[in-house]
Amino acid sequence: QRSVLAELPHEALGYPDPRGLPRLRTALAELLTRRRGVVADPERLLVVSGVAQASALLASALHARGVRTAGVEDPGSPQHDDLYASAGVRTVPLPLDDEGLALGPLHDSGVRAVVTTPAHQFPTGIAYSARRRAALLDWARSVDGIVLEDDYDGDFRYDRAPVGALQGLDPERVAYTGSVSKSLAPGLRLGWLLVPEWLADDVVERKRTTDLGHPALDQALFAHFVERGEYDRQLRLCQRAYRERRDVLVAALEEHFPGSRVSGIAAGLHAIATLPERYGPEKHFLARAADAGIAVRALAEYGHGAGGDEAARRAVRLVLGYAHLTPGRIRAAVESLARAV
Known part of the structure; x- marks a missing residue:
């Protein structure tokens, strides 16, 4: 923190870009591209206070576009129900099979947005198969929908190299989010959100009106940490x-x-x-x-x-x-x- 404060110009502690400091967004884009295989344009990347805020921002933006229901994995993370409900979006539980979300119930549900953890499903621990990942993207295209990818522990695979993020296969149909909660500490409230181009302006505006941007010092500190290879x-x-x-x-x-x-x-x-x-x-x-x-x-x-x-x-x-x-x-x-x- 001393090192970062010493190098920050005075104006850097004004209200930040609601997307995040350009320095951090650039560092995160490189990191996520290299480690998770995402298509990471810094202009479509937001720094957020964890996956919870990312979900709330996405739910609010989708609600404004007429989305009233979103599918969630069953079993899955209990927090998704409350986060989406806070934006007026009802969640629909969708069952899993051995490969990921079961396709029949997904098609029958009528939803156009679905929340997933494809790299390591929470809590069952399965990884979505390549066939199911492709089918999930086909579904999103067929209904003009979106997949919300929570990559909560995608870096931590122990028997082989981690599978790449789903977002890298179709960045216009997948919104991707992650955080430092599993790698540093959840109390830091620091994460990221990559959104499709067609949704970016809506989400950025909601981030601006929610909190006027993430704390600048925290962002500069994490950028320093990433740039030096410490992360x-x-x-x-x-x-x-x-x-x-x-x-x-x-x-x-x-x-x-x-x-x-x-x-x-x-x-x-x-x-x-x-x-x-x-x-x-x-x-x-x-x-x-x-x-x-x-x-x-x-x-x-x-x-x-x-x-x-x-x-x-x-x-x-x-x-x-x-x-x-x-x-x-x-x-x-x-x-x-x-x-x-």
Whole structure:
């Protein structure tokens, strides 16, 4: 911060461009093009206070164009319902299959906007197949619609190189958003939004009237961090740490919950663990964990449906976050959970 303040001219601390400082937008465009394969024009890139604001801005701009419903993944992130509702856009839950959003329900829904996490679906952990990604873009073109891509942890793939962002395949049909919440800290409230050209002016105007632009000092500081290669270094550090923590979690589950299965690709900041039926029913498992002071969440908490078939209701399916815990704490937590249940 001292270094950035020393180099900032006085006028740089006036009201910023609502899109963001040109210096940061240029640095982010290069970074996202190189790391995520997006088509990143700095003129269509906005600096925002996280994915939440990006979603709210998009929802408001789409509502002004007559969009009243948006599809969301089911299961998916619970925050999307409230964010879109705040702009007058109702969300429609759409089921998934093994490749991503199920195409039949998507076509039948009548929506023209859909919110997705194709690189690493939250919370199931699947990656959209190449075939499904192409079909999703075909759908968007056929209904003159838009795909809202939340690339919340696209940099963190541990078994192979990360798949590129969907936006890179059709930047006029995909709005792309991400943030530093998973790589630095969510409390920084710093993210980015890439919008199609036809929607850019509407979103920029909403950003201007919402807050007159993101804090200039925070932007200059992050630009400095990116330009010097520090953010790339931070991403490499996170990837090593998160991979180790995921491996520790999987090994601990195998040791203390024999027969358990971890699903989804080796990526991200959480894993889905399905435990053998002998640990069920799920509501009793969760109650025993809570009594022992151990916080776990069921996969069912992220869905809009009735809970699936009888076999699914008997299973214990947990969403386990590991990125914020040291390997030692992960091992201790799984051991304590096993004792509790």
